[in-house]
Amino acid sequence: MSSIQTPTPSVASTETLLSSLASQPATTIESDRDSKYLTSEWYTGNGVIEAAGDNRAFKVTATYTLEAEVKLVKGVFNVNNPVLAEVYRHRGRCVAVVDQTVDELYGDQLRQYFEYYEIPLEAKVLRAWEADKTPETVYEILGFLGKDGCDVSRNEPVLVVGGGVLSDVAGLACALQHRRTPYVMVGTTVVAAIDAGPSPRTCTNGKQFKNSIGAYHPPVLTLVDRGFFRTLDVGHIRNGMAEIIKMAITDDPILFDLMEAHGLQLLETHFATLNADAELEKIADEVIYRALYSYMKHEGTNMFETYQDRPHSYGHTWSPRFEPAVKMMHGHAVTTGMAFGATLAVTMGWLDAAERDRIVNLCCSLGLTVYHPILEDLDLMVEGQKNMQRKRGSGGLWAALPKGEIGSCDYAREISRETLTAAVSQHKAYCAAFPNSGAGQQMYLKDLGLE
Ligand SMILES: NC(=O)c1ccc[n+]([C@@H]2O[C@H](COP(=O)([O-])OP(=O)(O)OC[C@H]3O[C@@H](n4cnc5c(N)ncnc54)[C@H](O)[C@@H]3O)[C@@H](O)[C@H]2O)c1
Known part of the structure; x- marks a missing residue:
């Protein structure tokens, strides 16, 4: 009877194994991937792993890239x-x-x-x-x-x-x-x-x-x-114009001039799609392009909101709380927030009253809401501000507000209840002179049967 002799593997002692592991040097591994394994045409990613060399911890830094x-x-x-x-x-x-x-x-x-x-x-x-x-x-x-x-x-x-x-x-x-x-x-x-x-x-x-x-x-x-x-519906055209005006005020003075000069015509012709001549069509294309470019200039360079300097958040600091409370259309809520923000910027010395007037006049001329009594609910406003600060982080409220000339803005780190209260009463008094005390046309959400 023959017996098969299998070679005994040489087993390293536990002591040797542990000492070889402990001696691993600090390392950094960067990914160098083959594109044939890519899962997508639009997304790529990279990573770096750094091991300190103590066999206790390592750090991962990963980047994700997208194309849009x-x-x-x-x-x-x-x-x-x-x-x-x-x-x-x-x-x-x-x-x-x-x-x-x-x-x-x-x-x-x-x-x-x-x-x-x-x-x-x-x-x-x-x-x-x-x-x-x-x-x-x-x-x-x-x-x-x-x-x-x-x-x-x-x-x-x-x-x-x-x-x-x-x-x-x-x-x-x-x-x-x-x-x-x-x-x-x-x-x-x-x-x-x-x-x-x-x-x-x-x-x-x-x-x-x-x-x-x-x-x-x-x-x-x-x-x-x-x-x-x-x-x-013309109400939705108007509603959308709020977001264009937002970018004009905070980023693009030429866009603001275009909206002042042609906003009403663009509203009435549904952006030159009804009864418009070639010149208005050109203006409509220019307005849309400029609004998009301005928006993407800030959005596309900060896709994951890893920075808080976001001009396109103008008008969106208090509105997320009061918009659902009064069931306003988004654009009207944003213009209410923008107009109030302009008055607040005046009270803070950031903006001349003349620039605020241009902002509010433009919004009003298009039938957008510049004042809503919900602003007087200071508990809601302060609560909304707190919510926003919690969302934006402990670094500050970072409320985007116009500063200097139209086309530029800055970010208010803190706004006290006193400042907020004073700005609300100033804004109310200021808007009282506007038609319907600053209320816009078709300002409430229709799909909820409120108008
Ligand atoms: N993700 C973001 O960064 C961002 C930015 C701004 C607004 N929003 C959100 O967008 C929403 C508002 O969007 P909206 O104003 O497009 O509203 P919406 O999507 O409700 O559309 C408005 C109405 O128009 C209808 N409609 C759509 N296209 C039409 C067309 N060509 N002709 C006729 N009717 C048409 C829709 O059925 C709807 O009844 C809000 O919820 C807001 O929070 C998101």
Whole structure:
């Protein structure tokens, strides 16, 4: 009988093993990855691991890089415009989430477009009112995108077509699906075109606060086509203008001049989509481009809000608390916050009264709200300010306020209750001279049946 002799492995003693481990030097490992393993066309990342050499701790520094494009286009669903087809043709299908009203108005064009290019379209149509901006709506979209629905790949851009509500909730669903699924945004309202659409802030409303639950996840491509504004209710055009004026006041004086000179015409012609001449069309394109550029200049360089110097937060310090309390349209709440902020800046010596007058006059001339009695609820205002400070961190409130000339701003670190109270009463007295004491036109949310 033969026996097989297996060689006895030479087993290092525990003592030797431990001493060799303990002698590991401090190391830094940087990633050097092969692009063939990339999971996405738009996202990359890198990491560095630093081990101190004591076998007790190491530090990780990781960076995440994304690419996002914003394009002004004409006739996005016109078959002569291949931009969308070029995104989807080689993917074999397009998975889309579409606002119900937009589908009623543009659904046929959307379907014909994809039929023309022989790209199968899987579309989910849903109501996206402010009242629908809830976690339940996000779950509903996730159900469509997920395995039991379309089973989208994490490298397949979902097409989102609608206003700011849909861009926020569908964007958040994309952020959650596979932890990160890209999306292409076609913003069909002014707000979605120049602000919410290309924004990295996807969200749903929380119980007490607007937009409080979300993720930073910008679309990989935003297509801005002002042709959609033709069918928008004039109240929504006005509402969107608030976000344009916000960027004009804080960042772009030429945009402010353009809005002073042509704002009313742009409102009446739905951004030169109704009864407008070529010159007004050019102005409309310029206004939209400038507003977008100004916004993205600050947003695109601070995609994850790792810095608090954000001009586009002007008008958004107190409004997140009072906007849901009085159920105002977002743009009206923001202009109320901006107009009040301008008066506050005057009381703080940051702004000349003449500049404040230009700001308030422009908003008023377009029918935007510059005063609402909710400002007099000082407990709510102070509470809102506290909430905002908690959100923005212990470093300060960092309330964006105009400073110097129109086109520039600064950030107030602290605003005492006394300063706030004095500014509210000054603003109330100042606005009393305006038509309807500063109340705007169609200022309340219609979808809640308040007007
Ligand atoms: N994420 C951000 O950075 C950011 C920035 C600004 C605003 N927002 C959010 O955006 C929301 C407001 O967006 P909104 O003003 O686009 O409102 P919205 O999405 O509610 O759209 C307004 C209405 O217009 C309809 N509609 C959309 N496109 C249309 C078209 N072309 N023709 C006719 N009707 C059309 C919609 O069905 C809706 O009834 C708010 O919830 C706000 O918080 C987010």
